[in-house]
Every structure is written in C-alpha cells, then in structure tokens.
Amino acid sequence: MMAALFLAWFAAFLLAWTGRRIASVIVALVSLLLCMAMLRYHMTDEIRLSL
Amino acid sequence: MTDQAATHGTTASSGWDTRAVVQVFNGLGALTVFGVVFGAYGFQFILLEPPCPLCLLIRLGMIGVGFGLALNVLFGPRPLHYGLALLAAMFGALASLRQVMMHIVPGTGSYGDPAFGMHLYTWAFIVFVTITLAIAVVLFFRDQFDEPVGPPPAAVRWMAIIVMACGIFLAGANVITTLLECGVGACPDDPTTFL
Numbered sequence: 001m002m003a004a005l006f007l008a009w010f011a012a013f014l015l016a017w018t019g020r021r022i023a024s025v026i027v028a029l030v031s032l033l034l035c036m037a038m039l040r041y042h043m044t045d046e047i048r049l050s051l
Numbered sequence: 052m053t054d055q056a057a058t059h060g061t062t063a064s065s066g067w068d069t070r071a072v073v074q075v076f077n078g079l080g081a082l083t084v085f086g087v088v089f090g091a092y093g094f095q096f097i098l099l100e101p102p103c104p105l106c107l108l109i110r111l112g113m114i115g116v117g118f119g120l121a122l123n124v125l126f127g128p129r130p131l132h133y134g135l136a137l138l139a140a141m142f143g144a145l146a147s148l149r150q151v152m153m154h155i156v157p158g159t160g161s162y163g164d165p166a167f168g169m170h171l172y173t174w175a176f177i178v179f180v181t182i183t184l185a186i187a188v189v190l191f192f193r194d195q196f197d198e199p200v201g202p203p204p205a206a207v208r209w210m211a212i213i214v215m216a217c218g219i220f221l222a223g224a225n226v227i228t229t230l231l232e233c234g235v236g237a238c239p240d241d242p243t244t245f246l
Contacts, residue, residue: 001233001235001236001237001238002104002107002108002229002233002237002238003225003226003227003229003230003233003235005111006111006114006222006223006225006226006229007222007226009111009114009115009118009222010219010222010223010226012118013118013121013215013218013219013222014219016118016121016122016125016126016215017125017215017219021122021126024122025122025131025132025135028115028118028119028135029135029138031111031115032115032135032138032139032142035108035111035112035115035142036142038104038108039105039108039142039145039146039149041237042104042105042108042237042238042240043149
C-alpha cells in the first residue's frame with residue numbers, strides 16, 4: 001500500500017513534467033489525503049491525550 | 052529599465068527579476084528536501100537500516116514538499132503551489148513529530164542510528180518547520196506573482212530540469228524499494244529485512 005503512495009507522487013511528477021499542472025496538483029492533493037489515512041492506519045489505537 | 056521594470060524591480064535585459072530569484076530559491080529548497088531523502092537512502096543501503104512505516108511517511112512528506120516547490124520552478128510561483136508545499140510540510144511535521152513522541156520518554160529506545168547528534172525523524176521535523184518558515188518569508192515578495200515579462204533565465208530552466216529529474220527519480224525509486232520491502236500489504240512496524 002505504501003508503494004502505491006509513492007506511485008501516486010511519481011504520477012504527479014510525470015503529469016507536471018508533461019505540462020498538465022492542474023491534473024498534477026489534483027493527483028498530489030489526493031496523494032496527500034491518502035498519506036494522512038496511512039498515517040492514521042499506522043498509529044496505535046492506544047493514544048491517550050491529556051489536554 | 053522601463054517604468055514597469057523599475058516598479059517591479061526587474062532587469063529586463065538579463066531576465067533576472069524577483070520571480071526568477073524566487074524560482075531559484077524554490078529550486079534550492081526542493082533540492083534540500085530531495086537531498087534529505089537521498090540521505091535516508093544512504094542510511095538504508097550503507098548502514099543497512101530498513102525504513103519503518105513512519106520513516107516512509109516522512110519521506111512522502113519530503114517528496115510532497117519538493118513537489119510543491121518544484122511546481123514553482125517549473126511553472127512559476129503560484130499560491131496553489133505554495134499551499135500544496137505547506138500542506139505536505141504540515142503532514143511531514145505531523146508524521147515526524149509522532150515518531151519523536153514515541154521515543155521522547157527516556158528509556159523507551161529509539162529507531163535507527165543518530166546523525167549529528169539527533170535521529171533522522173528529529174532532523175526531519177526541524178526540516179519541515181524550517182521549510183514552513185522559509186515559505187512564509189518568501190511569500191512576503193508579492194512581485195513573484197506578476198506575469199513574466201520574458202522567458203526565464205537559463206539557470207531557472209536548468210533548475211527546473213534538475214529538480215524534476217530528482218523528484219521523478221526519487222518517487223520512482225521509492226516505489227520499487229518500498230514494494231520490495233513491504234510488498235502490496237501493510238509495512239511491518241519494525242522491519243528487519245529489505246530487498
């Protein structure tokens with residue numbers, strides 16, 4: 001799954017390189033959202049915050 | 052120097068204006084974060100330390116910041132590109148801070164060997180905060196968003212080629228090495244082997 005995230009960034013770079021700026025930004029934003037989901041996935045549920 | 056050039060601080064004859072200087076600055080920033088990822092590869096293959104899932108997420112944050120800055124070099128500075136770089140920096144700072152917090156209590160161990168006195172995830176957090184501050188300062192220069200009066204200097208074009216090549220190489224190389232380490236499933240929390 002993690003490799004797919006790098007693949008998404010790779011695609012964003014390729015889109016930018018070929019001049020498709022908006023498409024590359026959209027792919028990058030989706031990648032960033034998936035990265036956030038992956039970060040949450042790798043966090044333990046035993047998180048306790050004392051605010 | 053024309054009136055417009057005088058107003059916007061441009062030197063039309065050389066092509067070096069605020070926009071071009073900021074583009075080079077963005078390129079140097081992108082090369083810095085890409086250099087960090089190259090350094091992480093050094094740890095992976097020279098010191099034989101396979102990256103943990105959070106380490107890979109930090110790499111993704113670095114590549115994201117580099118992507119936003121690279122867009123500024125390739126297409127010219129735009130608020131959209133800066134926003135993307137800032138979001139990626141926030142994500143990277145969150146991931147690296149998460150890893151710092153996991154080991155912040157004395158006696159809870161650490162992950163990997165330190166470099167220059169601190170662990171890579173601590174350095175990564177410092178880099179993400181520094182990049183955020185640098186972008187905030189660069190945004191002071193409003194002239195960078197003006198329409199270009201001519202083609203960019205050759206240095207900017209070369210910088211765009213170098214930055215994009217580094218980004219494509221790093222993202223592509225990480226696809227392969229991460230696939231070999233983690234496969235198509237979730238990455239192991241405490242990896243012991245790679246490749």
